[in-house]
Amino acid sequence: MILTSKIESFVMHCGEMGSRWGFNRTVGQMYGLLIIHQEPLTAVDISEALNISRGNVSMGIKELQSWRLVQVQHKPKDRKEYYSPAGTIWEMATRVFEERRKREIDPTLSLLRDNLLDEPANQKEVYAQEKMHEIHDLLETVTHWAGELQSMSPDKLNTLMKLGAGVTKVINLKDKLINKS
Amino acid sequence: MILTSKIESFVMHCGEMGSRWGFNRTVGQMYGLLIIHQEPLTAVDISEALNISRGNVSMGIKELQSWRLVQVQHKPKDRKEYYSPAGTIWEMATRVFEERRKREIDPTLSLLRDNLLDEPANQKEVYAQEKMHEIHDLLETVTHWAGELQSMSPDKLNTLMKLGAGVTKVINLKDKLINKS
DNA sequence: CTGAAGTTTCAGTAATTTCTGAAAGTTTAA
DNA sequence: TTAAACTTTCAGAAATTACTGAAACTTCAG
Incomplete structure (x- = not known):
C-alpha cells in the first residue's frame, strides 16, 4: 500500500472533483495520485493503489495524455512504462484551461460565427442574431484576457x-x- | 412551432455543450431557448418547443434558478409563470463563472487548507504537502485574478x-x- | 368550499457513461 | 523464432445520470 490516509483523502477528492474538471472519477484519481507521489508509477502500481482494472488504467492514461498532463519515462533494464505528471503545477493548470477552452468555447464560437454570416430571415432571427452577437463578443473577450493571464508567470x-x-x-x-x- | 431552423441549431448546440458547461442536455437547450427568444416562455411552451416532458421542464427551471440564470414573470389576468433569462449576457457569464468556482475550486481549496494544517507524518507526506501547497497557491491566485476581470465592465x-x-x-x-x- | 389551471415531486424506466477482464497486439532478449 | 513481459482494445456488465408521466400539491376565482 503506497497511500497514507492523508494522501488517500487527497486522491479520492481528485476523483470526486474529476468529473467537474472535465474527466471522470478514476482519471481524476489517477492524476491526483501521480501529482502527489514523488516517484513515477507503473500502470500496475496505479491499478493496485486505486483498486481499478489494468484496462481502465490504460484508458485513463490515454485520456490524460490527450490533455498533455502525463509523461512516460523508462528505467534502464526495465521494460515497464513509468508515468509522472508533465510540467509544473502552473503548466498543468494552463493545459487544463486550454483544453477546456477547446472543448467548451471554441465549438460555440465557430457555430456563432457561421450563424452570424447569414442574413436573418425574419424578425425573430434579427433578435436571435443580436443575442448571438453579444455572446460571440463576450466569448472572444474572455478568451483573449484569459490568454493574457496565462502568459504571465x-x-x-x-x-x-x-x-x-x-x-x-x-x-x-x-x-x-x-x-x- | 416557435423555432426556425437557424434558431433551432443554436438551441441544439446549447444542448450539446450543456454538459460541458456544467448542466445537462435539456437544461442547456432550455437556457439557449430562453436566451434566443425575445418573449418570455411558459413551461408548456418550453416543453413543446423542445419535446420534453412537463416534469423535466420543471426540474430544469429549478436547476437554472440554482445558477441564478432565469427569472420568473407574471402577466396580468394570467396565472402561468413566464420565464426569461436573468440579466445581461455579461452578468450571465459572470454567474456561470461564480457558480463553477463554487463547485470546482472552493471544495478543493478547503480540502487543501485542512490538509496543510496537519504536520506531515513521514517523508512522503512532506512531498505531498509541498505539492498541495503549490496547488493551493495557484488556485488562490487564479480565483483572485478571475474575480478582478469579472469586476470590470x-x-x-x-x-x-x-x-x-x-x-x-x-x-x-x-x-x-x-x-x- | 369546489374545481380548474397551474406547478412540483418522485418512483420507475431509459439512456448514457464508465469499468472490467479476457483476447489481441507489441516489444525485446535470447 | 519463440516466449516472456508488458500494453491496448473492446464487448458486455455495472453504475450513474437523465427523463417520463402520473399523482400530489398549490393557488385562486367563483
Whole structure:
C-alpha cells in the first residue's frame, strides 16, 4: 500500500472533483495520485493503489495524455512504462484551461460565427442574431484576457497581488495615460 | 412551432455543450431557448418547443434558478409563470463563472487548507504537502485574478483590447510606478 | 368550499457513461 | 523464432445520470 490516509483523502477528492474538471472519477484519481507521489508509477502500481482494472488504467492514461498532463519515462533494464505528471503545477493548470477552452468555447464560437454570416430571415432571427452577437463578443473577450493571464508567470501575478494591485486600478491608470497621449 | 431552423441549431448546440458547461442536455437547450427568444416562455411552451416532458421542464427551471440564470414573470389576468433569462449576457457569464468556482475550486481549496494544517507524518507526506501547497497557491491566485476581470465592465475590456493593451504591458507599467514611489 | 389551471415531486424506466477482464497486439532478449 | 513481459482494445456488465408521466400539491376565482 503506497497511500497514507492523508494522501488517500487527497486522491479520492481528485476523483470526486474529476468529473467537474472535465474527466471522470478514476482519471481524476489517477492524476491526483501521480501529482502527489514523488516517484513515477507503473500502470500496475496505479491499478493496485486505486483498486481499478489494468484496462481502465490504460484508458485513463490515454485520456490524460490527450490533455498533455502525463509523461512516460523508462528505467534502464526495465521494460515497464513509468508515468509522472508533465510540467509544473502552473503548466498543468494552463493545459487544463486550454483544453477546456477547446472543448467548451471554441465549438460555440465557430457555430456563432457561421450563424452570424447569414442574413436573418425574419424578425425573430434579427433578435436571435443580436443575442448571438453579444455572446460571440463576450466569448472572444474572455478568451483573449484569459490568454493574457496565462502568459504571465505565476510569481509575477502573486507579487502584484500581494502589492494590492488590482487589474481595475492598473487598467484605469493605463486608460488615463492613453487618453492623455 | 416557435423555432426556425437557424434558431433551432443554436438551441441544439446549447444542448450539446450543456454538459460541458456544467448542466445537462435539456437544461442547456432550455437556457439557449430562453436566451434566443425575445418573449418570455411558459413551461408548456418550453416543453413543446423542445419535446420534453412537463416534469423535466420543471426540474430544469429549478436547476437554472440554482445558477441564478432565469427569472420568473407574471402577466396580468394570467396565472402561468413566464420565464426569461436573468440579466445581461455579461452578468450571465459572470454567474456561470461564480457558480463553477463554487463547485470546482472552493471544495478543493478547503480540502487543501485542512490538509496543510496537519504536520506531515513521514517523508512522503512532506512531498505531498509541498505539492498541495503549490496547488493551493495557484488556485488562490487564479480565483483572485478571475474575480478582478469579472469586476470590470465588458465595454472597458473590449476597448482596451482593441487598443492593444495586453495585461502584461499594463502590469509592467504599474510595477514600475510602484517601485518608483 | 369546489374545481380548474397551474406547478412540483418522485418512483420507475431509459439512456448514457464508465469499468472490467479476457483476447489481441507489441516489444525485446535470447 | 519463440516466449516472456508488458500494453491496448473492446464487448458486455455495472453504475450513474437523465427523463417520463402520473399523482400530489398549490393557488385562486367563483
